[in-house]
Amino acid sequence: xxxxxxxxxxxxxxxxxxxxxxxxxxxxxxxxxxxxxxxxxxxxxxxxxxxxxxxxxxxxxxxxxxxxxxxxxxxxxxxxxxxxxxxxxxxxxxxxxxxxxxxxxxxxxxxxxxxxxxxxxxxxxxxxxxxxxxxxxxxxxxxxxxxxxxxxxxxxxxxxxxxxxxxxxxxxxxxxxxxxxxxxxxxxxxxxxxxxxxxxxxxxxxxxxxxxxxxxxxxxxxxxxxxxxxxxxxxxxxxxxxxxxxxxxxxxxxxxxxxxxxxxxxxxxxxxxxxxxxxxxxxxxxxxxxxxxxxxxxxxxxxxxxxxxxxxxxxxxxxxxxxxxxxxxxxxxxxxxxxxxxxxxxxxxxxxxxxxxxxxxxxxxxxxxxxxxxxxxxxxxxxxxxxxxxxxxxxxxxxxxxxxxxxxxxxxxxxxxxxxxxxxxxxxxxxxxxxxxxxxxxxxxxxxxxxxxxxxxxxxxxxxxxxxxxxxxxxxxxxxxxxxxxxxxxxxxxxxxxxxxxxxxxxxxxxxxxxxxxxxxxxxxxxxxxxxxxxxxxxxxxxxxxxxxxxxxxxxxxxxxxxxxxxxxxxxxxxxxxxxxxxxxxxxxxxxxxxxxxxxxxxxxxxxxxxxxxxxxxxxxxxxxxxxxxxxxxxxxxxxxxxxxxxxxxxxxxxxxxxxxxxxxxxxxxxxxxxxxxxxxxxxxxxxxxxxxxxxxxxxxxxxxxxxxxxxxxxxxxxxxxxxxxxxxxxxxxxxxxxxxxxxxxxxxxxxxxxxxxxxxxxxxxxxxxxxxxxxxxxxxxxxx
Numbered sequence: 001x002x003x004x005x006x007x008x009x010x011x012x013x014x015x016x017x018x019x020x021x022x023x024x025x026x027x028x029x030x031x032x033x034x035x036x037x038x039x040x041x042x043x044x045x046x047x048x049x050x051x052x053x054x055x056x057x058x059x060x061x062x063x064x065x066x067x068x069x070x071x072x073x074x075x076x077x078x079x080x081x082x083x084x085x086x087x088x089x090x091x092x093x094x095x096x097x098x099x100x101x102x103x104x105x106x107x108x109x110x111x112x113x114x115x116x117x118x119x120x121x122x123x124x125x126x127x128x129x130x131x132x133x134x135x136x137x138x139x140x141x142x143x144x145x146x147x148x149x150x151x152x153x154x155x156x157x158x159x160x161x162x163x164x165x166x167x168x169x170x171x172x173x174x175x176x177x178x179x180x181x182x183x184x185x186x187x188x189x190x191x192x193x194x195x196x197x198x199x200x201x202x203x204x205x206x207x208x209x210x211x212x213x214x215x216x217x218x219x220x221x222x223x224x225x226x227x228x229x230x231x232x233x234x235x236x237x238x239x240x241x242x243x244x245x246x247x248x249x250x251x252x253x254x255x256x257x258x259x260x261x262x263x264x265x266x267x268x269x270x271x272x273x274x275x276x277x278x279x280x281x282x283x284x285x286x287x288x289x290x291x292x293x294x295x296x297x298x299x300x301x302x303x304x305x306x307x308x309x310x311x312x313x314x315x316x317x318x319x320x321x322x323x324x325x326x327x328x329x330x331x332x333x334x335x336x337x338x339x340x341x342x343x344x345x346x347x348x349x350x351x352x353x354x355x356x357x358x359x360x361x362x363x364x365x366x367x368x369x370x371x372x373x374x375x376x377x378x379x380x381x382x383x384x385x386x387x388x389x390x391x392x393x394x395x396x397x398x399x400x401x402x403x404x405x406x407x408x409x410x411x412x413x414x415x416x417x418x419x420x421x422x423x424x425x426x427x428x429x430x431x432x433x434x435x436x437x438x439x440x441x442x443x444x445x446x447x448x449x450x451x452x453x454x455x456x457x458x459x460x461x462x463x464x465x466x467x468x469x470x471x472x473x474x475x476x477x478x479x480x481x482x483x484x485x486x487x488x489x490x491x492x493x494x495x496x497x498x499x500x501x502x503x504x505x506x507x508x509x510x511x512x513x514x515x516x517x518x519x520x521x522x523x524x525x526x527x528x529x530x531x532x533x534x535x536x537x538x539x540x541x542x543x544x545x546x547x548x549x550x551x552x553x554x555x556x557x558x559x560x561x562x563x564x565x566x567x568x569x570x571x572x573x574x575x576x577x578x579x580x581x582x583x584x585x586x587x588x589x590x591x592x593x594x595x596x597x598x599x600x601x602x603x604x605x606x607x608x609x610x611x612x613x614x615x616x617x618x619x620x621x622x623x624x625x626x627x628x629x630x631x632x633x634x635x636x637x638x639x640x641x642x643x644x645x646x647x648x649x650x651x652x653x654x655x656x657x658x659x660x661x662x663x664x665x666x667x668x669x670x671x672x673x674x675x676x677x678x679x680x681x682x683x684x685x686x687x688x689x690x691x692x693x694x695x696x697x698x699x700x701x702x703x704x705x706x707x708x709x710x711x712x713x714x715x716x717x718x719x720x721x722x723x724x725x726x727x728x729x730x731x732x733x734x735x736x737x738x739x740x741x742x743x744x745x746x747x748x749x750x751x752x753x754x755x756x757x758x759x760x761x762x763x764x765x766x767x768x769x770x771x772x773x774x775x776x777x778x779x780x781x782x783x784x785x
Contacts, residue, residue, distance in 0.1 A: 135178060138178060138182060139178075142181055142185050145185055146185065149188070149189065149192055176212070180212050180215075183202055183205055183206050184206060186202050187199045187202035187203050187206070187218075187221070191221070191225060196225050196229055199225055200222060200225055203218050203219075203221060203222050203225075206218055207219065207222075214245075216241070216245035217242055217245065217246060217253075218242075219238045219239075219241050219242040219245070220238070220239065220242045220257060220260075222238045223237075223238035223239040223242065224260075226238060227267075230267075232264050232267055232268045233268075235260075235264050236261060236264050236265070236268075239257055239260055239261045239264070240261070242257060243257050243261075251284070251285065255281055255284065255285050258277050258280060258281055259277070259278075259281060259290060259293075261277050262274040262277035262278050262281075262290075262293060263293070265277065266293070266296070266297065271297045271300050271301050274293070275294065275297045275298070278290050278291075278293055278294040278297065279294065282294060282313055286313065286316075287317060288314070288317055288319075288358065288359045288362050289362070291310065291313055291314035291317055291362075292314060292362040292365070292366055294310045294314075295307060295310045295311060295314060295366045295369070295370065296369075299369060299370060299373060302373070304373065304374050307370045307373065308370075308374055308384070311366060311367070311370060311385070311388060312388060314362070314363060314366060315363060315388060315389060315393070315394055316392060316393075317359075318393070319356060319359055319393070321352040321355060321356060360394060360397055363389070363394055363397060364397060364401070367382070367385040367389070367401055367404075368404055368408075370385070371384075371385055371408075372408075378405075378408055379405065382402075382404070382405040382408070386401050386402060399425070399432040402421065402424070403425075403432075403435060403436060403439070405421055406418045406421040406422045406436075406439065409421060410443075415443065415447075418443065419440060419443060422436040422437075422439055422443075423436075424436075431463075431464065433459075433460075433463040433464075434460045434461075434463035434464035434467045434470060435460075435467075437457070437459040437460035437463060437470070438456075438457075438460045438467065438469045438473060440456040441453045441454075441455075441456035441457040441459075441460060441470070441473040441474075441477075442473060445473065445476060445477065450477055450480050450481075453473065453477050454474070454478075456473075457473040457474040457477055458474065460473070466497045467497075468494040468495075468497045468498035468501040468504060469494075469501075469503075471491070471493050471494035471497065471504070472490070472491065472494050472501065472504050474490050475487045475488075475490030475491045475494070475504070475511075476507065478490060479507070479511060479514075484511050484514055485515075487507075487511050488508060488511045488512070488515075491504045491508035491511065492504075492508065495508070500531070502528060502531060502532060505524055505527060505528050505531075506524075506525075506528055506537075506538070508524050509521045509524030509525045510541075512524060513541075513545065513548075518545055518548055518549055521541075521545055522545045522546075522549070525538055525541050525542050525545065526542070529542065534565050536569070539558050539559075539561055539562040539565070540558075540559075540562055540572065542558045543555045543556075543558035543559045543562065543575070546558060547579070552579050552582065552583060555579060556576065556579050556580070559572060559575060559579070560576075563576070568599050570595075570596040570597075570599040570600035570603060570606075571596075573593070573595045573596035573599070574593060574596040574603065574606050576592040577589045577590070577591075577592035577593035577596065577606075577609070580592065581609075586613070589609075590610075590613055593606050593609050593610055593613070594610065597610060597626075601629065602633055604630060604633060604634065607627075607629060607630045607633075608626075608630065610623075610626050611623040611626040611630070615647070615650070620648075620650045620651040621647070621651055623643075623647050624647045624648070627640045627641075627643040627644045627647065628640075630643075631644065638664060638667075638668045638671055638674070641660065641664045641667075642664065642673060642674065644660055645657050645660035645661050645664065645677065648660055649677070654681060654684070654685060657681065658678075658681050658685070661674055661678050661681065662678070665693075669696075670700050672697065672701060672704065675693055675696055675700060676697060678693040679693045679694050679697055
């Protein structure tokens with residue numbers, strides 16, 4: 001028993017540590033294993049494995065075998081090996097595991113080893129790192145260039161660096177894609193900056209490089225540049241070269257290139273070649289734009305039959321959009337209605353509406369173009385187009401074509417036919433009926449048949465109460481009747497239905513102006529100015545309102561803005577001169593009056609002011625020119641000839657003044673003013689004719705007194721007869737003759753009125769009436785379109 005070894009009771013189990021995990025088998029930690037990484041990078045890992053049991057083993061190794069734990073073929077310690085000591089073969093306890101670990105603690109994550117070794121530092125001087133840095137810089141420059149182009153910043157200076165990097169990469173074949181990106185972006189930047197020669201050279205570098213696959217497609221871009229340069233033969237050549245290099249699998253791209261070829265032929269005037277391209281497209285993949293261009297080509301060569309066939313092809317092109325009924329909710333459930341409303345206003349539906357509107361525009365334009373050419377009369381041509389449209393997908397355009405037919409009659413000044421055409425819509429659907437009635441109301445308004453205009457305005461409103469144009473026409477008819485309050489209500493209702501109706505806003509401002517509500521009118525026109533920034537009529541109304549509000553500085557400011565838009569308007573220039581004259585600035589007033597005279601030398605008011613200005617400034621010789629022109633404009637007015645003679649007299653040219661007065665006396669022998677100056681001049685010059693002119697002067701003055709007495713007695717007699725309330729037939733006859741005579745006498749100049757004054761015109765009222773009609777005219781165009 002002495003040779004029996006018993007384990008002490010306090011000693012742990014012999015198999016303690018068997019559960020310890022050997023990190024050698026942790027494949028996830030191989031990246032952090034320095035020895036393993038060194039073996040992979042060097043030839044150390046490729047050495048042949050060491051033989052664990054060589055054929056010749058020394059005795060000393062056998063002696064020590066009991067002291068070293070044997071390793072299994074998998075590298076695991078032998079059973080019972082603990083801390084370098086082998087389990088004795090005479091152990092009475094079975095092999096097992098101890099509850100207390102000996103040696104290393106349980107650490108499956110390897111945290112007891114401390115932090116991972118630092119990564120190897122990169123050598124920035126190596127070729128690989130230089131290439132990566134350069135590649136990143138190129139990509140950053142390309143991205144910056146694209147962003148600048150999207151923002152419209154075409155002058156951003158990044159092209160020199162990009163071009164430098166392009167030259168650096170010419171020798172590298174590994175980065176072919178990057179090289180292509182740089183060159184392509186550079187060409188686009190040149191083209192965006194209108195540097196067409198440089199762009200063409202860059203595109204040539206891409207096209208000629210055999211390493212770039214499908215680079216021949218970029219000949220389309222080169223053709224586009226030639227098109228911008230109006231080098232149409234080369235554009236066609238490069239378009240065809242690009243077309244040859246694109247396979248039939250890319251059908252859509254080939255169609256677009258053929259469209260470009262057709263457009264180039266149109267610019268060159270080769271309509272037959274353009275027709276060939278467009279016909280091929282319409283047979284392969286028809287679309288609205290190509291069909292419209294085909295009609296234009298046939299119209300240019302005057303082929304009626306082909307125009308008809310092309311129009312039929314145009315209206316048969318499918319749009320590929322959903323019907324509007326699809327967006328009608330099937331029930332009244334709120335959630336479903338919200339979903340359908342959201343779908344109706346999404347980007348896809350907006351795109352569909354835009355596509356449909358564009359197609360309708362092309363069809364309407366094509367019909368209006370070919371209608372007068374395909375038949376003997378434009379009416380027959382319109383009828384044929386209407387019949388074709390009624391049998392197509394665009395049946396709703398038939399009524400619009402009928403309205404355009406009426407407009408064509410208007411352009412030909414055939415109002416009766418226009419009215420008859422529009423009256424045919426009275427029994428049709430509400431939308432078309434309202435549009436036709438609105439136009440009829442406008443036509444009757446122009447003819448000053450206000451009863452018919454009011455009737456058709458009511459008809460248009462009954463068909464569509466929310467039609468803003470109909471409400472504007474109704475307000476206009478009420479405005480003519482001077483019922484301004486009611487007219488303002490109709491204009492307001494029109495604005496509630498359509499806040500962008502500029503006609504209603506304009507006419508509402510005029511109505512407020514007529515009612516004396518100047519602040520309200522000013523507010524309307526200021527709002528209108530924010531919508532129509534360059535409207536000269538709105539600016540004039542603002543200037544007129546500020547003048548009425550006694551703010552001449554603001555009125556002048558608005559008129560100055562107005563002449564920046566219409567610098568040759570003589571009425572505006574004259575108004576500026578008037579305002580400066582009222583402010584006492586004669587020099588500025590003279591400048592604008594003179595400019596007004598240059599553009600309109602027949603304005604009597606301007607001529608009179610300029611003549612008076614030169615007289616006040618003691619330049620009577622210059623005033624003669626203006627008064628002579630006024631005499632040519634109004635030869636029956638003695639005023640201007642007397643002013644010419646007066647200018648000669650003031651300048652000291654008495655002989656010329658005497659001749660002028662004699663000439664006036666021959667034309668107007670009863671003019672007292674002329675005779676008085678003749679008597680005075682003859683006395684000063686000691687001429688013999690002085691007695692004759694003095695006798696004539698006395699005779700004319702006596703005749704004038706007799707006329708005035710008769711006029712006075714005639715007025716008293718007529719007043720007495722009116723007070724009595726009755727008179728016999730004889731007295732009535734005398735009274736009628738007296739009234740007729742008094743009227744005739746009143747037309748003759750009196751002693752204190754040597755010449756007849758010219759009537760003064762109110763420029764504001766004239767312009768206001770003109771602008772009122774402008775609103776109606778614009779309304780008509782809007783309604784039709």
